[in-house]
Amino acid sequence: MDLLQDLAWRGIIYQQSDEEGLKELLSNQKISLYCGADPTADSLHIGHLVPFLTLRRFQQHGHRPIVLVGGATGLIGDPSGKSEERNLQTLEKVQENVAGIQKQLAAIFEFDGENGAEMVNNYDWAGSMDIVTFLRDIGKHIGVNYMLAKDTIASRLETGISFTEFTYTILQAMDFNHLYEHHGCKLQIGGSDQWGNITSGLELIRKMQPEGAKAFGLTIPLVTKADGTKFGKTEGGAVWLNPEKTTPYEFYQFWINTADADVVKYLKFFTFLSHEEIDQLAMSVQEEPHLRKAQKVLAEEMTRLIHGEGSLEQAIKISQALFSGDVKSLTAAEIEQGFKDVPSFDVKDAEGNLVDLLVAAKISPSKRQAREDIANGAVTINGEKITDTTYSLQESDRIEGQFTIIRRGKKKYTLIKY
Template identity: 85%
Template sequence: MDLLQDLAWRGIIYQQTDEEGLKDSLNKEPISLYCGVDPTADSMHIGHLLPFLTLRRFQQHGHRPIVLVGGATGLIGDPSGKSEERKLLTLEIVQDNVAGIKKQLESIFEFEGENGAIMVNNYDWAGSMDIVTFLRDIGKHIGVNYMLAKDTIASRLETGISFTEFTYTILQAMDFLHLYEQHNCKLQIGGSDQWGNITSGLELIRKVQPEGAKAYGLTIPLVTKADGTKFGKTESGAVWLDPEKTTPYEFYQFWINTADADVVKYLKIFTFLSHEEIEQLDKAVQEEPHLRKAQKVLAEELTRLIHGEDSLQQAIKISQALFSGDVSSLSAAEIEQGFKDVPAYSSQNEENLVDLLVAAKISPSKRQAREDIANGAVTVNGEKITDPAYALTEKDQIDGRFTIIRRGKKKYTLIKH
C-alpha cells in the first residue's frame, strides 16, 4: 500500500487538486511539501495536530516536510470560519507566539538526516516587502473576481470584510510561490477550511512560473466526534499542547476518555500504528470494550509524541493513583497536575480533622463530619480515617505542601499548606 492509499485508509484525505498528478510525482522522486500555522496564540491545541501529523507521514515515506509558522499572516488574520474581523495582534506578541509554537513543532518532526524537516517563518520574506512590489509582482496575478468566488471571502461580503483580511489569501498564495521557488515545494496540505487559500497558491504559481509547472494541494477533513459535539474541547476549554496550559496528565486523560465510537478513527488519524495494530485494537473495542485497550494505546501514543516518555509515565502514575485512591506515592508536582481542577482549600492550621472538613466545606457540619469519619467515608492521602478525634500532623503533608482529603468515592479536596 502506497502513501496515498494509506492516507485514504485512515480517512485523512478530503480534497485533492490533481490526484493522479500527485501520485505520479510522489512515485517518481521525493518531494518537498508544506503545512502552515498562524501564531494566533503562544501554543497550538490538538485541533492543529492532524495536518502536521499528516506532514510527518510524508516524511516517514522519504519526503521533506517544510513547517511554516506564519509570523506575517498571523499579523493579518485568516477570515476562514469567522463572521467578523479578527483583533489584530502586535508584532511583539506574534513573535513571542512564534517561539512557543516552534518548540512544539520540534517534537513532531525529524530535523536531521537526508529528508530532515525545514522550519520557516513567512515574516522573513513578507515582512520586508514594500507595497509597490507586492502589488506589481503578486497582486497583479490574482483577479478580484477569482477571490470573490472563494467561500471564505464570499461568506463575509454581507457582514463586511476589510481589505486587510481580503488580502490574506494572497499572502498565503505568496508563501506557496516562495517555497516553490526556494525549496522546490510541490504540495501544500491543510485543513478543509484552507482549500481556498491552497488553490490561490496554485493559481499564483501557474501565473508566475513557466508553463507546465507542477504543484498540488491536499486537504484533510474536519475532525468530528460521533456524538456531534466539537472535537478538542473540554469543560475547561481547548486541549493545548503547552504543558503549562494543559498538563500532560490532563492531555493523557483527554485521549483515554475517548468514546468507543471514536477511538478507532482517532487511532487511524492521530497515531503512526500499523494497519494490523489498529485492526487488533478495533477487535478489542468490539469484544472487550470494558478493558479500554484502544483508548490506553491512543493516550500513550499521543502523550509520548507531544510530551515525551517521562511525562507519559508521570501521567500514567497519577491516573493509577487516582483510580486506586492511593495518592500517598505522588510527589507535590504530580499532585499539582492531577488535582489541578479539584476544589482546594488553604489551611489555616486546622489540626483537628473534623474542623478541617467543615472549614474546607467538605462536610456541611461538625456532626456530619464526625459521622462521615466514623462511617469510613473519609481518607487522608488515601488512608481511611475512622477516629473522629484524629488530628493532622506534618506527616500528613505531602512534600510539606499538600494533604489530599477524599469524602466518599470521588469527592477530592486539595488542602494547601
C-alpha cells in the same frame, strides 16, 4: 500499500487538486511539501495536529517536510471559519507565539538526514516587502472576481470583511509561490478550511512561474466526534500542546476518555500504528470494550509523541494513584497535575482538628455531619481511612510539606494547601 493508499485508508484525504498528477509525482520522486499554522496563540491545540502529523507521514516515506509558522500571516488574520474580524496582535506578541509553536512542532519532525525537516517563518520574506511591490508583483496576478468566489470571502460579504483580511489569501498564496521557487516545494497540505487559500497558491504559481510549472494541494477533513460535539474541547476549554495550559495528565486523560465510537478513527488519524495494529485494536473495541485497550494505546501514543516518555509515565502513575486511592505515592508536582481542577482550601497551620477542617473547607456541611462521615469511614487523608473523630492533622500528613488530600466518599476530593 503506498503513501496515498495509506492516507486514504486512514480517512485523511478530503480534497486534492490533481489526484492522478500527485500520484504520478510521488511514485517517481521524493518531493518537498509544506504545512503551515498561524501563531494566533502561544500554543497549538490538538485540533491543529492532523495536518502536521500527515506531513510527518510524508517524511516517513522519504519526502522532505517544510514546517511553516506564519509570523507575517499571523499579523493579518485568516478569515477562514470566522464570522467577524480577528483582533490584531502586536508584532512582539506574534513573535513570542511563533517561538512557542516552533518548539512544539520541532518535537514531531526529524531535522537530520537527507530529508530532514526545515522550519520557516513567512515573516522572513513577507515582513520586509513594501506595498508597491506587493501590489505590482503579487496582487496583479490574482483577480478580484477570483477572490470573491472563495467561500471564506463570500461568506463574509454580508457581515463585512476588511481589506486586510480580504488580502489574506494572497499572502498565503505568496508563501506557496515563495517555497516553490526557493525550496522546490511541490505540495501544500492543510485542513479542509484551507482549500481556498491552497488553490490561491496554485493559481499564483501558475501565473508567476515558468510555463509548465506544476504544484499540488491536498486537504484533510475536519476531525469530528460521533456524538456531534466539537473535537478537542473539554469543560475547561481547548486541549493545548503546551503543558502549562494542559498538563500531560489532562492530555492523557482526554485521549483515554475517547468514546468507543471515535477511538478507531482517532487511532487512524493521530497515531503512526500499522494497519494490523489498528485492526486488532478495532476488534478489541467490538469484542471486549470494557478493557478499553484502544483508548489506552491512543492515550499512550499521543502523550509520548507530544510530551515524551517521562511525562507519559508520570501521567499513567497519577491515573493509577487516583484510581486506586494510593495518592500518598504521588509527588507534590504530580499532585499539582492530577488535582489541578479539584476544589482546594488554603490553611496556614499544618496541625488542626479534622472535624473543623472538614467544615471550614466545605467538605462536610456541619460538624455533626463531619463526625458521622469520619465515624462511618467515609473520610480518607492521603488515601488512608480515618475513623477517629478527634483526629488532628499532623506534619506527617503534608506531602512534601505542601499538600494534604482529603477524600469524602468515593469521588469527592479536596486539596488542602499550605
